[in-house]
Amino acid sequence: MITKQIIKIASDTKNFGLTNKFNFKSNLKNSLCGDKIKLELIAKNSKINSMKYEAESCVYCIASASLLAKKIKNLNITTIIKDLNVLKNVINNQKLKLPENFKDFKILINKENIKRINCIILPLDAVLKALR
Numbered sequence: 001m002i003t004k005q006i007i008k009i010a011s012d013t014k015n016f017g018l019t020n021k022f023n024f025k026s027n028l029k030n031s032l033c034g035d036k037i038k039l040e041l042i043a044k045n046s047k048i049n050s051m052k053y054e055a056e057s058c059v060y061c062i063a064s065a066s067l068l069a070k071k072i073k074n075l076n077i078t079t080i081i082k083d084l085n086v087l088k089n090v091i092n093n094q095k096l097k098l099p100e101n102f103k104d105f106k107i108l109i110n111k112e113n114i115k116r117i118n119c120i121i122l123p124l125d126a127v128l129k130a131l132r
Contacts, residue, residue: 001112023041039054047074048075053069064108088125091117
């Protein structure tokens with residue numbers, strides 16, 4: 001269910017818009033619903049300085065990308081990869097504990113949004129793809 005909180009997160013456009021300045025870049029499309037995301041990551045000293053994204057997608061995907069862009073800033077790349085994989089396992093199993101850096105994703109990851117989980121995961125997969 002789309003809540004005011006999800007709309008507020010998705011409405012934050014601070015990290016929306018590609019700059020064509022990046023160390024890592026990826027594009028992904030959700031084959032189930034057609035959501036598309038492009039993102040650019042700038043890293044220095046093995047830490048992410050910024051994430052910029054553009055999306056042709058639903059509010060869940062945009063909210064996930066907006067939240068993700070805030071959460072990965074200043075994190076070590078190795079930590080991001082590890083935590084995003086744990087977060088994906090939490091989503092798939094719904095039994096594990098959310099990584100500390102990504103506790104705010106609880107807003108998106110719940111029983112009401114389970115049918116839109118692929119939309120929520122798309123930005124996570126795009127970051128993981130870029131960092132490979």
